[in-house]
Amino acid sequence: MHITEGVAPASVAAAGALLAAGGVVAGLRAMKDEQIPRAAIMASAIFAASLLIRLPLGPSSVHPVLNGLAGLLLGWAAVPVFLVALFLQALLFQFGGITTLGLNTVVMGAPAVLCYYGFNRSLRRCGSARAAFWLGAAAGVTALLFSFLLWAGALVLSGKSLAVIVKLALVPHLAILGVEGAFTGFVSAFLFRVYPRAFEIPRTLGTGTLS
Amino acid sequence: MSCSTHFAGHTIVHRLDPRPRIVATLVFAILVALSRHYPALCAGLAVGALLALLARLPAPPLAKRLLRVNGFMLVLLLLLPVTSPGDPMFTILHLPFSREGVHMATVITLKANAIVLAFTALLGTVELAALGHAFHHLRVPGKLVHLFLFTLRYLDVLHHAYLGLLRAMKARAFRPRMNLHTYRSYGSLMAMLLVRSLERAERVMDAMKCRGFKGRFLTYRHFAFHRRDAVFCLVSTLVLILFVCIEWIPGGGLP
Numbered sequence: 001m002h003i004t005e006g007v008a009p010a011s012v013a014a015a016g017a018l019l020a021a022g023g024v025v026a027g028l029r030a031m032k033d034e035q036i037p038r039a040a041i042m043a044s045a046i047f048a049a050s051l052l053i054r055l056p057l058g059p060s061s062v063h064p065v066l067n068g069l070a071g072l073l074l075g076w077a078a079v080p081v082f083l084v085a086l087f088l089q090a091l092l093f094q095f096g097g098i099t100t101l102g103l104n105t106v107v108m109g110a111p112a113v114l115c116y117y118g119f120n121r122s123l124r125r126c127g128s129a130r131a132a133f134w135l136g137a138a139a140g141v142t143a144l145l146f147s148f149l150l151w152a153g154a155l156v157l158s159g160k161s162l163a164v165i166v167k168l169a170l171v172p173h174l175a176i177l178g179v180e181g182a183f184t185g186f187v188s189a190f191l192f193r194v195y196p197r198a199f200e201i202p203r204t205l206g207t208g209t210l211s
Numbered sequence: 212m213s214c215s216t217h218f219a220g221h222t223i224v225h226r227l228d229p230r231p232r233i234v235a236t237l238v239f240a241i242l243v244a245l246s247r248h249y250p251a252l253c254a255g256l257a258v259g260a261l262l263a264l265l266a267r268l269p270a271p272p273l274a275k276r277l278l279r280v281n282g283f284m285l286v287l288l289l290l291l292p293v294t295s296p297g298d299p300m301f302t303i304l305h306l307p308f309s310r311e312g313v314h315m316a317t318v319i320t321l322k323a324n325a326i327v328l329a330f331t332a333l334l335g336t337v338e339l340a341a342l343g344h345a346f347h348h349l350r351v352p353g354k355l356v357h358l359f360l361f362t363l364r365y366l367d368v369l370h371h372a373y374l375g376l377l378r379a380m381k382a383r384a385f386r387p388r389m390n391l392h393t394y395r396s397y398g399s400l401m402a403m404l405l406v407r408s409l410e411r412a413e414r415v416m417d418a419m420k421c422r423g424f425k426g427r428f429l430t431y432r433h434f435a436f437h438r439r440d441a442v443f444c445l446v447s448t449l450v451l452i453l454f455v456c457i458e459w460i461p462g463g464g465l466p
Contacts, residue, residue: 004280004283005280005322005323005327005330006280006319006320006322006323006326007283007323008244009244010241010244010245013244024355028354028355033354034416036354036357036361037412037416038409038412038416040357040360040361040362040365040412041365041369041409041411041412042405042409042412043358043362044366044368044369045369045401045404045405045408047362048366048369048373048404049373049404052373053397053400053401055393058389064401073405080354080355081358083355084358084359084362088363088366091217091334091339092217093276093279094276094277094280094327094331097323097326097327097330098237098240098326098330098334099240099241099244161291161294161312162287162291164294165286165287165290168290179394182391182394182398183398183401185398186394186395186398187398187401187405190398190403191402191405194402194406195402195409197409198405198409
């Protein structure tokens with residue numbers, strides 16, 4: 001669900017870049033120096049997993065997007081993490097691209113932040129691994145759905161005739177939604193049982209510096 | 212096996228200072244994204260192709276990258292002419308192919324290929340750690356540079372951790388199928404990877420504090436600006452100005 005290089009006209013790409021810049025500044029400020037290794041290692045884990053893990057679905061397979069999980073584990077820091085991961089994906093594999101980097105960061109990062117506000121607190125307070133599974137699954141589904149809507153919105157803004165791409169992508173994405181939800185749910189339940197500290201994120205939004 | 216390698220080599224492009232390459236790539240990408248007419252777009256594609264030739268990019272990986280982009284472009288080329296409203300240019304099987312749709316799809320394809328070629332030739336050839344240091348010298352916020360460098364450092368480590376866990380699963384006869392058991396197993400694999408990563412992050416942070424880390428790397432790599440870099444700056448500025456003339460000055464800016 002990347003916006004490919006060259007598809008977005010300058011106005012849409014610039015709007016995406018501005019929004020992404022705002023999110024990245026907020027994310028960097030929320031991240032303390034001590035958290036940089038943690039954020040980076042999670043960035044590499046999420047980057048590697050989304051490249052390597054192939055979840056079978058019908059005759060094909062899908063890769064997990066994991067932006068719901070990134071939001072649950074990183075909060076606002078998920079935005080700069082996605083900027084770095086998406087830059088590397090563009091540089092190494094040409095998924096997405098340099099002019100659509102901002103747009104893609106917003107498409108992936110904004111739902112992650114939404115999931116942090118929506119589900120992080122209840123995950124930390126929930127009583128059982130079963131509840132953690134359902135909260136994680138809800139986060140995965142919400143994040144992917146929101147990402148799909150942002151992606152579709154960016155494409156339609158780029159050109160009304162691109163709406164046909166959105167229509168074509170709609171049905172497969174409904175199936176992917178289920179897989180992503182189940183996967184994020186299982187990861188959350190496992191972390192809840194084994195390493196609940198993973199969900200603790202210091203709340204420091206707006207207080208830190210950029211460098 | 213590594214999933215994070217650049218296009219290594221010893222060409223003139225590889226020897227250039229990364230800093231002007233980053234700036235030139237960005238300006239080029241923005242200008243190409245802004246342009247709408249065929250002459251400028253073809254010129255942009257030619258510049259991209261020339262850069263790819265100069266950097267002697269290996270053909271198979273480059274073809275793979277271009278296929279990845281152009282697969283999507285093929286879909287656009289097939290769909291947009293049929294779905295866009297406008298004057299029919301020609302009809303196939305009673306489907307009118309509109310002029311506007313063909314134009315839009317061609318413009319997007321040209322733009323994408325020009326930018327991808329230049330981006331790969333200029334930035335795909337920089338060693339990744341050097342890219343991080345170049346970002347630092349270009350005043351990218353320090354935390355973002357650190358995040359980038361740390362991410363690079365741990366990509367391969369985690370790749371190996373992943374392969375190890377997967378091997379352990381396969382030794383226990385795990386075979387991926389479309390069922391909840393597969394999703395649960397992969398979920399546990401992912402979660403285990405995260406647990407190990409988080410513990411590693413804590414150990415790394417403690418080790419770094421022991422060595423006096425105060426939230427700031429000492430940037431050990433400094434770049435020297437040679438005469439060839441000055442030539443590159445001059446040539447790329449001229450090319451970019453020429454590009455602006457072709458696109459935005461009526462009559463092509465040519466006498």
